[in-house]
Amino acid sequence: xxxxxxxxxxxxxxxxxxxxxxxxxxxxxxxxxxxxxxxxxxxxxxxxxxxxxxxxxxxxxxxxxxxxxxxxxxxxxxxxxxxxxxxxxxxxxxxxxxxxxxxxxxxxxxx
Amino acid sequence: xxxxxxxxxxxxxxxxxxxxxxxxxxxxxxxxxxxxxxxxxxxxxxxxxxxxxxxxxxxxxxxxxxxxxxxxxxxxxxxxxxxxxxxxxxxxxxxxxxxxxxxxxxxxxxxxxxxxxxxxxxxxxxxxxxxxxxxxxxxxxxxxxxxxxxxxxxxxxxxxxxxxxxxxxxxxxxxxxxxxxxxxxxxxxxxxxxxxxxxxxxxxxxxxxxxxxxxxxxxxxxxxxxxxxxxxxxxxxxxxxxxxxxxxxxxxxxxxxxxxxxxxxxxxxxxxxxxxxxxxxxxxxxxxxxxxxxxxxxxxxxxxxxxxxxxxxxxxxxxxxxxxxxxxxxxxxxxxxxxxxxxxxxxxxxxxxxxxxxxxxxxxxxxxxxxxxxxxxxxxxxxxxxxxxxxxxxxxxxxxxxxxxxxxxxxxxxxxxxxxxxxxxxxxxxxxxxxxxxxxxxxxxxxxxxxxxxxxxxxxxxxxxxxxxxxxxxxxxxxxxxxxxxxxxxxxxxxxxxxxxxxxxxxxxxxxxxxxxxxxxxxxxxxxxxxxxx
Amino acid sequence: xxxxxxxxxxxxxxxxxxxxxxxxxxxxxxxxxxxxxxxxxxxxxxxxxxxxxxxxxxxxxxxxxxxxxxxxxxxxxxxxxxxxxxxxxxxxxxxxxxx
Numbered sequence: 182x183x184x185x186x187x188x189x190x191x192x193x194x195x196x197x198x199x200x201x202x203x204x205x206x207x208x209x210x211x212x213x214x215x216x217x218x219x220x221x222x223x224x225x226x227x228x229x230x231x232x233x234x235x236x237x238x239x240x241x242x243x244x245x246x247x248x249x250x251x252x253x254x255x256x257x258x259x260x261x262x263x264x265x266x267x268x269x270x271x272x273x274x275x276x277x278x279x280x281x282x283x284x285x286x287x288x289x290x291x292x
Numbered sequence: 293x294x295x296x297x298x299x300x301x302x303x304x305x306x307x308x309x310x311x312x313x314x315x316x317x318x319x320x321x322x323x324x325x326x327x328x329x330x331x332x333x334x335x336x337x338x339x340x341x342x343x344x345x346x347x348x349x350x351x352x353x354x355x356x357x358x359x360x361x362x363x364x365x366x367x368x369x370x371x372x373x374x375x376x377x378x379x380x381x382x383x384x385x386x387x388x389x390x391x392x393x394x395x396x397x398x399x400x401x402x403x404x405x406x407x408x409x410x411x412x413x414x415x416x417x418x419x420x421x422x423x424x425x426x427x428x429x430x431x432x433x434x435x436x437x438x439x440x441x442x443x444x445x446x447x448x449x450x451x452x453x454x455x456x457x458x459x460x461x462x463x464x465x466x467x468x469x470x471x472x473x474x475x476x477x478x479x480x481x482x483x484x485x486x487x488x489x490x491x492x493x494x495x496x497x498x499x500x501x502x503x504x505x506x507x508x509x510x511x512x513x514x515x516x517x518x519x520x521x522x523x524x525x526x527x528x529x530x531x532x533x534x535x536x537x538x539x540x541x542x543x544x545x546x547x548x549x550x551x552x553x554x555x556x557x558x559x560x561x562x563x564x565x566x567x568x569x570x571x572x573x574x575x576x577x578x579x580x581x582x583x584x585x586x587x588x589x590x591x592x593x594x595x596x597x598x599x600x601x602x603x604x605x606x607x608x609x610x611x612x613x614x615x616x617x618x619x620x621x622x623x624x625x626x627x628x629x630x631x632x633x634x635x636x637x638x639x640x641x642x643x644x645x646x647x648x649x650x651x652x653x654x655x656x657x658x659x660x661x662x663x664x665x666x667x668x669x670x671x672x673x674x675x676x677x678x679x680x681x682x683x684x685x686x687x688x689x690x691x692x693x694x695x696x697x698x699x700x701x702x703x704x705x706x707x708x709x710x711x712x713x714x715x716x717x718x719x720x721x722x723x724x725x726x727x728x729x730x731x732x733x734x735x736x737x738x739x740x741x742x743x744x745x746x747x748x749x750x751x752x753x754x755x756x757x758x759x760x761x762x763x764x765x766x767x768x769x770x771x772x773x774x775x776x777x778x779x780x781x782x783x784x785x786x787x788x789x790x791x792x793x794x795x796x797x798x799x800x801x802x803x804x805x806x807x808x809x810x811x812x813x814x815x816x817x818x819x820x821x822x823x824x825x826x
Numbered sequence: 827x828x829x830x831x832x833x834x835x836x837x838x839x840x841x842x843x844x845x846x847x848x849x850x851x852x853x854x855x856x857x858x859x860x861x862x863x864x865x866x867x868x869x870x871x872x873x874x875x876x877x878x879x880x881x882x883x884x885x886x887x888x889x890x891x892x893x894x895x896x897x898x899x900x901x902x903x904x905x906x907x908x909x910x911x912x913x914x915x916x917x918x919x920x921x922x923x924x925x
Contacts, residue, residue: 200467256489512866512880622878
């Protein structure tokens with residue numbers, strides 16, 4: 182299977198989690214006040230997902246290019262996120278959960 | 293002191309960005325297209341579209357060259373592959389002129405990879421024109437154009453670094469885009485495209501300068517080497533010298549196929565190039581290079597493995613496994629940047645990602661230019677804009693929508709101009725330049741919202757027209773490309789449709805946008821519009 | 827981005843901006859050029875590596891010099907701050923390397 186779709190969606194999920202670790206976006210997306218512990222939880226989750234995304238890049242490309250593309254993935258995943266957040270915050274949050282599943286399936290179908 | 297540093301950096305960012313911003317927008321847009329320059333060139337030569345890569349290609353090329361140019365100085369056969377399914381033949385005649393100038397390209401022909409039939413593609417500069425435009429412009433002496441582009445690139449580097457210093461809360465604002473608020477929204481969009489892809493922007497700018505280091509910064513090479521940059525390159529990237537003189541006539545091996553098979557078996561990779569020095573002479577040399585993609589820290593040329601054979605007997609002379617880790621640290625760093633800029637190594641998926649990088653870069657440059665106007669329009673509070681503001685707005689329009697429209701005209705001209713036209717390739721370029729000039733005149737005449745609407749409408753219509761004209765004039769249009777599963781051809785038309793859709797969407801958003809007299813109402817209208825759209 | 831016009835820039839008159847631009851563009855290039863040459867001669871690594879290292883750094887040095895020229899308190903400081911290291915670099919080039 183090809184890992185590219187999954188890798189990109191993991192980047193999206195990771196950045197969304199990092200956004201949710203910020204008070205303003207947390208309230209906009211989840212509609213609830215955030216506790217400090219929760220914010221910290223999202224921060225850890227976000228970095229963990231970005232680490233998984235980097236691992237995906239390393240599996241796809243040779244090392245030097247992979248690290249470079251991991252930075253690129255932040256842009257490719259971040260841009261849809263930042264332009265979706267102000268318009269459809271709930272959708273942006275939901276996609277973070279749904280997209281990795283879709284990415285996994287698409288990658289598997291594409292072989 | 294800290295605040296004043298940021299202020300001076302903001303000033304520097306604004307003015308260094310504006311001064312050569314239009315040129316940078318053009319460099320970014322044409323440069324982005326250059327990631328697909330082979331695909332664009334192929335699309336622009338529909339006569340080649342029926343060729344299908346086949347096993348027989350080396351043999352067919354061999355026969356063709358033996359018939360056409362048996363006593364050339366050298367041959368180059370580019371075997372068919374995914375990005376170019378026809379066989380490309382190049383040779384340099386053994387004339388004093390061709391010997392004088394090693395860089396001279398010589399003759400060229402295209403061959404159907406299955407039938408061996410000589411193909412005659414319409415004369416066109418193809419994607420190469422847009423590629424060359426992005427660092428040499430057009431119609432300007434090459435050296436001046438390169439300097440101008442490099443100065444713009446240096447401005448860009450200054451703008452990037454000063455922009456980062458200017459940006460107060462680079463990570464706090466990471467996810468913040470505030471739509472429908474005029475200047476603020478442009479600022480947010482500029483920040484988002486700049487910050488999220490900052491590594492790319494830095495890389496593409498810095499490596500752009502490195503590619504021209506011999507022209508821009510030869511001083512290190514000049515003081516360290518007797519013969520300057522030549523000595524440096526001979527030491528760092530040694531090249532094998534071609535035998536200077538033709539030997540006595542002697543026929544080449546009849547069949548190239550076994551040598552190709554042997555090379556492919558040796559490296560487990562498909563063969564890509566067959567080079568022959570002094571064909572049909574007793575000192576003939578055949579070198580077959582495989583398509584193994586070099587790692588991004590490898591040198592630019594000569595990085596792929598190859599086998600060299602004696603031309604008359606087919607005896608193996610040399611096995612070159614390709615260059616790997618023997619370059620020094622600094623050389624590898626240099627290679628890394630240059631290779632990232634050129635994306636030579638990239639498979640199709642990676643190439644698309646680099647293309648998207650370019651799109652983000654173009655968007656960053658464009659939003660920066662639009663922000664400059666938006667900010668100053670807002671400061672007018674409804675007063676009529678002065679000459680400078682209208683000029684900048686007009687030039688923005690010509691450099692963004694104008695250039696994109698001219699590119700669509702370039703592609704349409706490729707399909708519409710008669711194949712027999714004298715200097716046809718120049719007429720394609722003239723169509724491009726005339727269209728661009730027309731948008732510039734229009735933009736300076738109507739440098740306001742209505743002008744933007746008109747150009748966006750024209751943009752959508754032109755990009756929509758390209759696949760339609762293609763459908764009407766060739767049999768390798770979108771539908772057959774999909775049926776043939778020809779990714780590059782289908783993608784070209786799909787990108788055209790995407791451009792048309794994007795321009796149409798922008799038109800609709802600008803048309804629905806109320807001028808920012810009362811920002812709150814405009815924001816509400818925009819939010820409503822956005823709600824409908826999603 | 828703060829509101830700033832030419833005139834407000836640290837209350838410097840147009841002349842100051844012109845002078846800074848001059849030293850940023852030409853002084854910055856001179857500094858980058860002599861630094862590259864000096865590094866190519868003096869870096870204790872192989873010649874080719876020293877040359878590439880110097881050249882790789884040159885564009886960053888130029889950038890920093892431009893930013894510096896526009897961030898000092900007075901234009902005079904910009905001139906001194908760029909020309910002094912340029913002279914040092916030029917002297918190193920003139921000495922012609924360790925050997």
